[in-house]
Amino acid sequence: MYCYHAETNTLLVDAVKDDKVKKFLIIGGDFYGIQNFIFSDSGEAGKRRSKILRGRSFAVSLFCELAADMLCHEIGIPSTSILLNAAGKFTIIAPNTIEARKAVSRVEEQINAWLITKTCGENALGISSVEASPADFVSGRFAGIYDLLGEKMAEKKFHKFELDRYGGAFTDYLDRFENTLTPPLCPYCGKRPSSPQAERFREKDDKSLCAMCRDHIFLGENIVKKTRIAICDKNADIKGEEKKLLEPIFGVYQVAFIEGGLTKMAREGTLLKYWDIAISTDGQVAKDVTARFINGYVPVYTEEDLDDDRLLEGTRSEAKKPELIEQIRLDSVSPTPKTFTHIASKALNQSTNGGRKKYTGIQALGILKADVDELGMIMACGIPEKRFTLSRLATLSRQLNFFFALYLPHLLKTDGRFQDIYTVFAGGDDLFLIGPWNRIVELAEYLREKFAKYTCRNPEIHFSAGIIIRKPQTPLAKLADDVEEALEKAKGGNPSPIKRGDCVTLFGETATWDKFTELRNIAKTIDQWRQEKLVNNAMLFRINHLIDLVTRAEELLREREIHRDDMECLKWRAMFRYTTARNIGKQAPNEAKKKELQSEFSRVATWLENHGGRLKMALWDVLYNNR
The missing domain is CATH 3.30.70.270 (Reverse transcriptase/Diguanylate cyclase domain)
Incomplete structure (x- = not known):
């Protein structure tokens, strides 16, 4: 509120008390294409695929954290103005000033220009905003403001980029390739040209790769080895290329896993953040530096x-x-x-x-x-x-x-x-x-x-x-x-x-969680029968066949017309009785024990009636665990 009144020259008692003026800007950010970014795979990642996977996932967390930070810095407000930041979305409260609006446009344009170049348009950041007055934050009125922000963010998804600026072909795409590299196209993402900068980080017998994929491997390797991460200005004096990104995030933020030289960088103003990203086994959270649960x-x-x-x-x-x-x-x-x-x-x-x-x-x-x-x-x-x-x-x-x-x-x-x-x-x-x-x-x-x-x-x-x-x-x-x-x-x-x-x-079947719990208990019963030799694998496969018949019978009964040739599946109850009589209790010492075992096994018929095809969840669990 102070920023609003200071910029609009309204630092007067009456103006400050006026709760009807739209003094605030509620800003919502949404990072698009997260799943495509993380799981983009050319099929040649090989032994590095797990490093790239966790590196990309961590990079997405950094993108969201740093996009919100960049916005706060450009507007001139502290990071405490970030109300929410999780799952690729953030919400910020800012002053409703001309400079703040310009900062929002400037940051969105800068980040998306970087994403267009580095991710070939696969990802984008959408930023929307709504105005709010102090009275809008009072109970009973804020819901409308929040709904309006949600509508604007949903609408933003349909025009992520400015087509008049970014539409059309990438005219310089082919010019970026270095044909002396093997291969010229990065084998890990299958999109970007391999980079001469990344050559020094190749392992023996490895292929050339692009700078972004090298950075993802770098992040993926270090987040399991280090517990703290430094976010620095891109011009920070960090010794050793192997300790930092080749491509600073948004062209602004350098990420490094370092422990020395922090005091010097802090004095120079190039150390922007220093986070503890570890999850300790004793449940304790770091108290000497900021804890960030992004790893x-x-x-x-x-x-x-x-x-x-x-x-x-x-x-x-x-x-x-x-x-x-x-x-x-x-x-x-x-x-x-x-x-x-x-x-x-x-x-x-x-x-x-x-x-x-x-x-x-x-x-x-x-x-x-x-x-x-x-x-x-x-x-x-x-x-x-x-x-x-x-x-x-x-x-x-x-x-x-x-x-x-x-x-x-x-x-x-x-x-x-x-x-x-x-x-x-x-x-x-x-x-x-x-x-x-x-x-x-x-x-x-x-x-x-x-x-x-x-x-x-x-x-x-x-x-x-x-x-x-x-x-x-x-x-x-x-x-x-x-x-x-x-x-x-x-x-x-x-x-x-x-x-x-x-x-x-x-296993392709869907059940409510309560039914799933029942099926998990059924799996334990079937496995106990298997251990006690009441059933063998052949009998389990017969049950699986009965499940298929029950599933087809359920589908058949939903049809308006039933053809005689399709009615074979309706005989599953008779087949179950025949299978039970012929195979269950054959080794029983007497007739009474045999009937007892068959009575126990008859529970399967009830399970088939109650669960139908969902019984696969229990049966296949036993089969796959004992193959």
Whole structure:
């Protein structure tokens, strides 16, 4: 408010008291194309794909943090004016002055010009604003201002760039290529020309790469080794090219992982930020510097991995095993992140057979994507209109962000069940995780319960999740597309006509979380039957066939016309009785015991009736864990 009155020469008592004048500018920023940026993959990333993945994810967090900071700096307001900053969006309160409006336009233009050049138009930053008076912040009136800002931000998505300025062909694109590099086109992004600057950072037998991808690898390597990060002016005196970015963010901000020389840079005014980005196991937050929860958890190799035979198990050639052993590097100072191949191996289950170790299950990654359902509705209607204030809105948003950005990484770091799960991104209202497929399924159920407790079991606040299972060599873009499809299926899978979401999709089937919990218990029962020899694998596959018949029967009954040739699936109950009578209890010592076992197994018929195709969630879990 002071900035407004100072610039408009209205520092008078009556003018300051006037609460009807539009003295404030509420600014909303939105970073577009996050998923495309993170998962862009030419298919040639190879052993560096995990570094690039976490480097890009961290870069997105930096883009959002620094875009908001740049805006505050240009307007001339402190960083405390940033009300919200999470999940690629930020909200700032600024003075409604001519200079502030010019600063907004200037920053948006500068950032988008940089993004056009560096990301080939794949990403953009949209900045919208609305005017507000002091009276608009009073309870009962702020909801309208916030809704108006949301509408403007939604409208902005349809014109991210100025087409009269950026439309048409990139006339100098081909001129940027250096044909002496091998290859001239960066193999990691498949978009930008390889850079001579990045040549010195090539590993032996590696290919040329562009400066941006080198920076993403640089970030991906260091965020698991360092706990603090310096944000400096691009002209800061940082010794050593290997300690900083080749391409300063927005052409303004240099990022470095350094510990010395900070006092000198602070005196010169070139040290802008110094953040602690670590999540400590004891739950303590740094007190000597600013803490920023923008770095997720990444599993690294430990002493236990040296004795874990699962890392070399499977159908791999003997020639491949030395490479897998070489990847296991222990370094307490600079920990080495686990590869996706080794993470997938952690899905194997150990058992003993005649005193010898035996491993069962499939080596596969589980990919989990989840986000809070109807967040816009929660923000708009979750707080009564008369109680809808800026402080309550900020508190709600920050508390949601803390669950995903703070609690989740701490859980992964401290709970032994989940320490092999990799955070691609987690913050705001969503998450994207990669880990051993069975641990991912277990974590999804656990997080749902913890989130329900965190929100005081409010039935209107919940999240949906999509889970897919893939081999570790699957391209990143394919992983992202498939899990997004699973999440969308979960969002629209609730059978209630008045409720959206609150579901999970696994193995292509969708169930509400309550049903999913029931199915998880059914899986435990089936696995117990398998251990007690009540059923064998052949019987489990017969159940799988019955599930297919039940699914087809449900689809058939929804049709208006039924053809006689399609009615075969309706015989599933008779087939179940026949299968039960012929295969269950054959080894029973007497008829009474046989009937007891068949009665126990008859529960499957009830499960088929109640769950239909969703019974795959339980059955396939058992099959995949014991293959």
